[in-house]
Amino acid sequence: MLTESKLEKVLKSGQFAVTSECGPPRSSDAQGIIKKGKMIMNHVDSINITDNQTSVTRLCSLAACVHLKQLGLDPVLQMVVRDRNRIALQSDLLGAASFGINNVLCLSGDHQSFGDSTEAQNVFDLDSMQLVQAVRYMRDEGKFLSGDEIKVPPRFFVGAAANPFADPFKIRVPRLAKKIACGAEFIQTQCIYNIPKFEKWMEGVRERGLHEKIYILAGITPMRSLGMAKYLRKAVPGMDVPEELIERLGGVEKNKQAAEGIKFAIETIQRLKEVEGVAGFHIMAIEWEEKVPEIVEESGLYPRPSLED
Amino acid sequence: MIVGEQKPFEEIWEMIKDHRQLTVFGCNTCVAVCHQGGNKEAEILASLLRMKATQESIELDISDSGIERQCEHEFFDSKQDMLEKSEAVLSLACGIGVQFMAAKYPQTPVYPGLNTTFLGDVPAKGHYVEKCQACGDCVLGVTGGVCPVSRCCKRLFNGPCGGSSDGKCEISKELDCAWQLVVDRLEALGRLDDYEKVAPVKDWSKDRAGGPRSFKLEDF
Numbered sequence: 001m002l003t004e005s006k007l008e009k010v011l012k013s014g015q016f017a018v019t020s021e022c023g024p025p026r027s028s029d030a031q032g033i034i035k036k037g038k039m040i041m042n043h044v045d046s047i048n049i050t051d052n053q054t055s056v057t058r059l060c061s062l063a064a065c066v067h068l069k070q071l072g073l074d075p076v077l078q079m080v081v082r083d084r085n086r087i088a089l090q091s092d093l094l095g096a097a098s099f100g101i102n103n104v105l106c107l108s109g110d111h112q113s114f115g116d117s118t119e120a121q122n123v124f125d126l127d128s129m130q131l132v133q134a135v136r137y138m139r140d141e142g143k144f145l146s147g148d149e150i151k152v153p154p155r156f157f158v159g160a161a162a163n164p165f166a167d168p169f170k171i172r173v174p175r176l177a178k179k180i181a182c183g184a185e186f187i188q189t190q191c192i193y194n195i196p197k198f199e200k201w202m203e204g205v206r207e208r209g210l211h212e213k214i215y216i217l218a219g220i221t222p223m224r225s226l227g228m229a230k231y232l233r234k235a236v237p238g239m240d241v242p243e244e245l246i247e248r249l250g251g252v253e254k255n256k257q258a259a260e261g262i263k264f265a266i267e268t269i270q271r272l273k274e275v276e277g278v279a280g281f282h283i284m285a286i287e288w289e290e291k292v293p294e295i296v297e298e299s300g301l302y303p304r305p306s307l308e309d
Numbered sequence: 310m311i312v313g314e315q316k317p318f319e320e321i322w323e324m325i326k327d328h329r330q331l332t333v334f335g336c337n338t339c340v341a342v343c344h345q346g347g348n349k350e351a352e353i354l355a356s357l358l359r360m361k362a363t364q365e366s367i368e369l370d371i372s373d374s375g376i377e378r379q380c381e382h383e384f385f386d387s388k389q390d391m392l393e394k395s396e397a398v399l400s401l402a403c404g405i406g407v408q409f410m411a412a413k414y415p416q417t418p419v420y421p422g423l424n425t426t427f428l429g430d431v432p433a434k435g436h437y438v439e440k441c442q443a444c445g446d447c448v449l450g451v452t453g454g455v456c457p458v459s460r461c462c463k464r465l466f467n468g469p470c471g472g473s474s475d476g477k478c479e480i481s482k483e484l485d486c487a488w489q490l491v492v493d494r495l496e497a498l499g500r501l502d503d504y505e506k507v508a509p510v511k512d513w514s515k516d517r518a519g520g521p522r523s524f525k526l527e528d529f
Contacts, residue, residue: 124464127463166470167473168476170501178504182507237477
């Protein structure tokens with residue numbers, strides 16, 4: 001193993017990995033994130049902590065990761081390049097490693113115009129691929145981007161995101177290849193609702209043998225309601241919610257839409273388990289974490305592997 | 310060219326209203342092309358300010374004039390007298406011209422009449438679009454002639470991000486995704502394979518980040 005990451009161990013064991021995601025609170029009280037962590041920790045291998053997602057100011061990802069680490073979890077530190085330059089990013093990586101954080105997910109980050117600070121400056125000193133390169137360089141060469149030596153280099157299992165549904169589609173496989181070339185070791189995808197399109201993307205991934213070079217975790221977000229489905233389709237760029245799903249949710253009574261959304265999520269996992277190259281699932285139940293255990297169990301992904309032996 | 314937009318009239322009025330004499334001074338190159346700060350606009354703005362002064366019963370003597378370029382000494386020669394006699398100047402140049410004027414006349418208050426908005430082109434009459442941020446290290450040769458620094462709202466060098474949708478940027482359906490344009494252009498040039506070349510970490514010391522920039526020609 002290159003790192004102490006539990007996620008890396010599960011993936012390398014050849015079993016489906018399961019990760020989830022929790023958003024930190026807009027507060028200095030971490031109890032919310034601790035509660036979410038406890039709720040799902042036995043059903044997942046790792047939990048991502050988002051980094052001021054949708055550009056809304058929150059308790060920082062690193063501190064939230066430390067709280068989860070103290071529960072015995074192996075969190076994934078999400079890092080966006082929107083708010084910090086290379087000095088701050090590398091500094092936070094050292095800080096995270098000092099707390100035994102083993103996984104990092106490198107992202108661009110939503111533009112600040114979506115969030116609570118539309119008048120903020122953005123940074124984008126590095127882009128997400130360059131951050132992947134930076135983390136690998138720190139780990140593998142034991143150096144900062146400046147070339148200076150790091151006495152005890154941080155050892156992260158390095159991830160990136162992929163959105164097969166964003167445009168232009170023709171570069172979505174090359175873009176994955178580029179992230180692999182930069183050193184990404186695992187991928188967590190955008191929420192998958194358009195399964196045929198995802199499968200088409202995976203076909204392109206396999207044609208180039210990329211699935212053998214990186215672990216791809218398929219992104220799953222259960223729909224809570226018809227309203228949520230319509231909102232995601234209309235308001236979130238790069239989100240592909242097909243008409244069939246809208247009709248399916250609309251076809252059941254309002255108080256049964258959530259159950260239908262969970263059912264669709266489970267069906268999606270079942271179907272994608274059969275897709276060669278899918279190495280696991282990243283279940284993002286947005287402010288609905290209590291449903292993660294049910295989804296994991298119903299999808300046949302429980303119990304999670306014990307790696308003690 | 311440098312593009313500017315006239316400040317709101319009320320903001321201009323608040324800046325200058327306590328003077329007894331003011332010269333509104335146009336700059337007849339870049340900001341004249343965008344119809345915001347040329348000598349003609351200086352004339353119009355001066356008359357609007359005169360009307361306002363009359364309405365407010367304020368005694369304010371306003372004249373107007375202009376030169377070709379407020380950023381070079383030689384163009385100032387013919388207006389030297391007028392500017393020296395001005396109690397205050399409202400410059401309709403970009404931020405460069407305003408500062409050049411302020412440095413040239415250290416005792417004279419110089420106010421900006423425009424907000425300098427960007428470096429852009431004129432794709433259609435009356436339409437101005439940002440195309441450059443003077444980052445000091447041009448990558449257009451690699452990106453097929455589309456600038457990721459000024460045209461991608463995250464200035465990604467290895468884009469597009471996951472928010473690119475139908476050729477548009479995640480922040481606005483009115484805004485083209487720069488990386489869609491890069492990809493289209495690389496494809497048109499038969500160079501789509503180049504998309505997979507990873508752009509290295511940028512040296513921002515040549516940008517604003519490195520402090521105010523300048524260079525000198527030794528022969529002059």
